[in-house]
Amino acid sequence: MSRKTVGIIIGSVLLLTALGVYIALGTLNVGGVIGGSDEEADVGSVEQTEGVEMNDDEEDGQKVSKGGNPFGEEVKTPLSEKLMQQYIHAMSHQKVAAKEKWSFFQITDERIEYLLNQLEINQYKHENAYEDILISWKEGDFSDAVSDHNTIWRIQEGTVGKATSLLSSKEEEAYIHKQKTEKR
Secondary structure (H helix, E strand, O other): OOHHHHHHHHHHHHHHHHHHHHHHHHHHOHHHOOOOOOOOOOOOEEOOOOOOOEEEOOOOOOEEEOOOOOOOOOOEEOOOHHHHHHHHHHHHOOOEEEOOOOOEOOOOHHHHHHHHHHHHHOOOOOHHHHHHHHHHHHOOOOOOHHHHHHHHHHHOOOOOOOEEEEOOHHHHHHHHHHOOOOEO
């Protein structure tokens, strides 16, 4: 074989390999979800949402979001284990004192129900912990929020930001009003 023929064959193989990788990665990013993190690589459908648009609910002054995912993010469902942890952890920050808090999502009935529904359609390694936390919160019981936060924090192998106490209702209200955006 001539060098030119070998070069063409190797070039063709490399091109086809690159094309195959591009197509394979494209199927993981259904609906334009970009990135390769494990919460986006789960099998499932992508929920389209409008972003984190917050409106006051006239009935009880509670904030609710618009869209399929009440966290206002475009993610694949069922949720990954990591994303389930991030949502619960970010919501717990509303209730606890800790030296560091990097994430925040306000606790709403809609969000609790959404996460409980995810538990019904997917299996998780720490499912019992998530279910115990979410059921307590659904019932309006946040007395164990410090333990709830620290349970998730430990599962995530946290090293900074351990919850130390419950916030008073005034501290909680101040914390919520101080938050400019919701993020995980």
